[in-house]
Amino acid sequence: MRLYGDKSKCPFDHPLEMSEKMLQRCGGVPLAILTMASLLDDKAREDWSKVYDSIGFEHRKNQVVDNTRKILLFSYYDLPYYLRPCLLYLSIYPEDYTIYKDTLIWKWVGEGFIEEEQGIGQYELGERYFSELVNRSMIQPVWGSYGSCFLIGCRVHDLVLDMICLLSNEENFVRVWDVNDQRISYQINARRLAIQRRVLEKDDYLANMCTQQLRSFSVTQCDVHVMPSLSSFEALRVLDMEDCSSIADGIYHLGHLGSLIHLRFLGLRNMPIDKLPEEIGNLKFLQTLDLESTGIEELPQSFGLLRQLKCLHFKVREVTVGMHLLGNLTSLEKLLLVFDTWSPEFVAELGKLTMLRNLNLFSFDGRVLNDNQMKALVKSLVKLQKIEVLGIDFLYSVSIGHQDWEGYVPPRQLRELSLRTESNILPAWISPSLIPKVTSLSLMLKEVKARDMEILGSFPELITLWLSDQGFGNSQDFLPDVVGELFPKLRYFCTPAPLRFLQGAMPSLESLEYTYLQVNQLKRDRIFVFEFGSWENLHSLQKVKATIRPDAAHENEAVVALELVANQHPNRPNLTVNIW
Structure with a gap:
């Protein structure tokens, strides 16, 4: 099924004897079967026996787990060179953790794992890498709603996680400090440190750790009241603190954030933070800023200096404070905003973001856009001709008629459209002749x-x-x-x-x-x-x-x-x- 899609499509020259030998060595373990099939998918049939011999299976019946590990290890070394660091990077996440595709790809970009190719964006290339790891059964796909039609993330099987953690440790790729570790060396040779599910003690142990060489620092599901000073990270490219809490004063302060001049990725999702310091403007190379589910409600003036920013997630009560600077961020490719009220400045600034590929605007305030606001929105959307994903979700708040979209012609490459407003009729531009590549539609009529x-x-x-x-x-x-x-x-x-x-x-x-x-x-x-x-x-x-x-x-x-x-x-x- 994995090789051909359907048993009825199995070719007459399928090497049945070798298949049965391999299945026997897989011992009925689904992970081993899927990984083996994925491994053979791009191999010539005459090479199957070489693959079998190269793996070096144990021949005793009680060696099923060892055989599975050998299949996984062989599959890892069979990966193209560009996929290996992407897979090893997943060792920064705890066991059974849901890893969201969007966040992961932007981290890969920040780490420098995805080289730019002419005509292909780095995020698009990252999506290909992600899909390739899924197709090779190295990661387990996590599907979103819509009947399991869209891939939103992944999980890592326990045996795969064991393998990549071992390889990461051997290669000094990532050092993981989790709940099972009592202590960690003050001197870390790896370039990446991940702390998982720990309550950090008040002994300055982490604060005294040598961090000058770290390029990536990830903290997941921890208490962060004892952390190294951000000024101690001299080469950091990725700083990700997710699903963390604080038992000190209740708020985590981003002191010395401006010293992280090499930073590409700043993730603060679901963090007890209420203010973004003015010195964020020093981060000239920042590409991703995730402020979703924080207490931050306004952006500093220096926010407009982030000219390399490509991805912004932000939830704010009023799209006023700092939004007049949005038009400066001309490199933005993805923008997700959740807000309660509009501002004329925001609508006008939106039209300057001509590199946007993914735009999602959410509002649940129960207010109605007036005619001028709607015309201004359409005027800005007309300028965004690279959009592939568009979500306008003003649930139960905006009544839009056919005439309100007058003059709007969507880009032909549009793939996903969510238009959840109180629309009377289907807008004329929602047509297969205008947007033939659409794979997903969400409409309220x-x-x-x-x-x-x-x-x-x-x-x-x-x-x-x-x-x-x-x-x-x-x-x-x-x-x-x-x-x-x-x-x-x-x-x-x-x-x-x-x-x-x-x-x-x-x-x-x-x-x-x-x-x-x-x-x-x-x-x-x-x-x-x-x-x-x-x-x-x-x-x-x-x-x-x-x-x-x-x-x-x-x-x-x-x-x-x-x-x-x-x-x-x-x-x-x-x-x-x-x-x-």
Whole structure:
């Protein structure tokens, strides 16, 4: 399955005897089987026996774990040179930790693991590296929502983590100080130090550690009230403190931050920090600044000096303080902002960020954009012609009509679009002729007409579709029937209301989700009107999830109806029902 995708596609010249020998040595361990298959995937069949001999398997039956380790070690040395440091770098994370792809790639960039190539951005190249490690089964993928269609991160299998920690230690690549270590040498030869899940003692042990040579300092899930002075790091390129707390005065202060003149990555996610010092402007080479889930609410004037910044994550109550400097950051490729109120300066500055590839704006304040603000936003978006990922999420706060998007023509390379506003109709620019490469759409509309469904179903590369109305499924007529020959590649579909799938509709659909079904509105003449019987036309269906707004008198009936249709489907899809 790993080699050919399907058993029916196995070629006639598949080396069956050698496969069986390898499977026997894998001992039924899934990690060993997947890694071995991934290892053989790009090897000529005549070389399989050489691979088998090179690994040096133990021949005793009780050596399954040792054999797995040898497969993993052989797979590591089979990696291209550029992937080895990327994999070893994962030893900075604790066991069973979810490593987010976006953060990891920007760290790789900051460490210098990803060299620039003409015509290819460093982040894009990092995505290729990440996918290659997944394809080689060296890391385990973590899928996001949307029915497991999008890769958001990874975890490292215990045996793989053991191996890369051992290799990292031997090569002085990373030194890890975790909860199992009582002490660590004052003199560290490695260029990278990672501290994991520790309560640091008040003995200045860490403060006295020699850190001049460190290029990377990572602290994960620790108490940080005793830390080395930032002035002691003379060559630091990556400083990442994530999911940490403080039991001292409750706030961690970034004293001497301006001395880290070589810094490329500064990650402060979920940290007890309420102020960014003015001296951050000294960090001329800073590429990534992650301030998500901190107490920081304003940016200093020197923020505008970060001309090399490529990625910014920031949550702020008002997009006013410091945002008039945003237009100075002309190297920005990714911008994620969560805010409560707008400012005219911010909207104007946004249009200056012409290198943006990924833009996500979130607001949950319940206010409505006026016509001038909306026109200003569209005017700025028109200038961002490199955008590949665009998210405008003003949930329940902005009423946007067709005329509000007048003059907007999206870039053809747009891949992901999330437009969650109170829109009356489908904007004309959401069309397969204008944005043919779209793979993900998330839309909030008051009604979806048959013509809209035809347009959405004509996107040739669409994999996920998330539709919602403003009434949590109040309208029985929200969606028309889904006819055949539409949505050829769609794998995940989320809808707020029942609908019928006609013969040939959504041939690739694997995951179907219903949000906020109103039980009392699913009754007509005391009979449940569930169009779930049309599931039989979804030949690839594997998962169904339904969230029901309860009606005490009929709640069980709804659940039973769902279970009955799921059991009658030839694939017997996995069914999850939640009561909202």
